[in-house]
Amino acid sequence: MTNHDRHFDNPALQRQLDQFLADPDARIARLEDEGQTFWAKKAETLSLRWRLQKGDPMKAFRADVAGHHAFANAGVPVPDIAAEGENFIVTADCGPTLSHILVNRLGTEADRAKAFHVAGAELAKMHAKGLSHGRPAIKDMCWDGQSIVLLDFERYSPARNTPRGHMYDLIIFIHSIYGFVPKDTPEARSAADGYREADTTGTWDRAAAWCEKMRWLDPVTKPLQWGNRVGAMEFKAIPLTLKTFGVR
Structure with a gap:
């Protein structure tokens, strides 16, 4: 209250x-x-x-x-x-956001990889508690050098505290990484590894199955992935996100 x-x-x-x-x-x-x-x-x-x-x-x-x-x-x-x-x-204040750390390459590569690994694990632990964030983008996660802290719960709703809500959380999380840096990075791989290693609810497999069904999003949005116009980064992140979940 x-x-x-x-x-x-x-x-x-x-x-x-x-x-x-x-x-x-x-x-x-x-x-x-x-x-x-x-x-x-x-x-x-x-x-x-x-x-x-x-x-x-x-x-x-x-x-x-x-x-x-x-x-x-x-x-x-x-x-x-x-x-x-x-x-x-x-x-x-709980330290810089993961998006700031990633874009500005703060710390060493190992430091950044650790932060993103912990973030993935923390998200999986949250889902194991039955909770969904609603929009766990990396701009809504802070890192103080030791632990991850989650922010901004405007999309929170008890109705999203479901396996499907957890699945969408995970996809949004991975997509948000590529939305800031649209290429394969150690940070993105560490985030995915962190989640998979801590996943006790089968959420990763559900997300992978959903992405396989949605593989058509890549060819359909190809024209929107080109160039550097406003909004293009979100579309550039689509094929990278699908690939992370095993879509080839």
């Missing part, structure tokens, strides 16, 4: 939080003081046009918070909550 009356004892951090909450255009803010870093988030403020296109932002925000609490209660690694209210949540 969300506690609607949690704020900072630290006045400097509370002032930053108050400024963030008072800004109608702000959605995410970095709060810092004395070496501590936190991230504040609230529901988007959308025009009628964007509400019609993107849906109710408060509904998405509440799903995010509900997912955060559900995962924390199940022992899934999520950021510690430092403050929260009816329309905001503040969480502790």
Whole structure:
């Protein structure tokens, strides 16, 4: 259950939080003081046009918070909550995202491979608990050098806590890696190995069977895979994702 009356004892951090909450255009803010870093988030403020296109932002925000609490209660690694209210949540910083690490090649190749291996294993362990993230892209996973922490649960729904939901999670996870770097990499292989080694629910095999049925996606989207236009990376990731699940 969300506690609607949690704020900072630290006045400097509370002032930053108050400024963030008072800004109608702000959605995410970095709060810092004395070496501590936190991230504040609230529901988007959308025009009628964007509400019609993107849906109710408060509904998405509440799903995010509900997912955060559900995962924390199940022992899934999520950021510690430092403050929260009816329309905001503040969480502790947990290191760079996997997407940032991959794109900017942070650390050694072995360091990156380890991070992605742990991410795959952590996702499999989450599925073994019966939970689905909804969109476990690598931009929603942080690495502090030792452990993976999951973020952003706007797509969370108890209705997705099914074997099919786990399967889609896994495919989204692998596809998201190639969406940032559209080629075979040690990081992508390590992520796949990490999941397979920790998979106790048969999710990898279900994903492989689904990808085999969807092999037609590659030839159909070939024209969209060409070039460097906006959105092309997601289409370039399709054949790599299918190949990872054994489609030849």
